[in-house]
Amino acid sequence: MAGKTKPKPVLLSGGNPQIAKSYGDEPVQAYIAAMPGWKSEVGRRLDAIISRSVPGVKKAVKWNSPFYGVEEGVWFLSFHVFAKYIKVAFFRGAQLEPVPPVASKHKDVRYFHIHEGDELDEKQFVDWVKQASKLPGEKM
DSSP states (O other), rough: OOTTOOOOEEEEEGGOOOOEEEEEEHHHHHHHHHHTTTTHHHHHHHHHHHHHHHHOEEEETTTEEEEEEEEEEEEEEEEOOOSSSSEEETTTTTSSOOOOEOOSSSSSOOEEEETTOOOHHHHHHHHHHHHHHSSSSEOO
16 A cells, blocks of 8 residues: 555564564664664664674574574574673573683673773674674574
């Protein structure tokens, strides 16, 4: 229908966009577009870096978070919006060099948090993404 626009996604607790589970670039771009304030620009940058660093990367939105993998259903990274930061999860992060700074209750998972105004070390992030994409992914 001409003139009809899709309703904006609902923002859940902490401002995380509610996007239905689906596969491909389109739902990931919808999630990123719905990220509030400064987080949307950071989300676009993260997505561009990941896409550039891992040609042919697979994408999905699951549990209201974008996921990235080298094969369908097997993921190496995801990110999630919280009120004060974006949490990037490396599912085999304990095997990365250097290990991302934030520990998880899961022994293999490591996190990297991005707060408003943080300067993203793009060289380090690209290195982590490339390393993570070469490790066995997490089936989810």
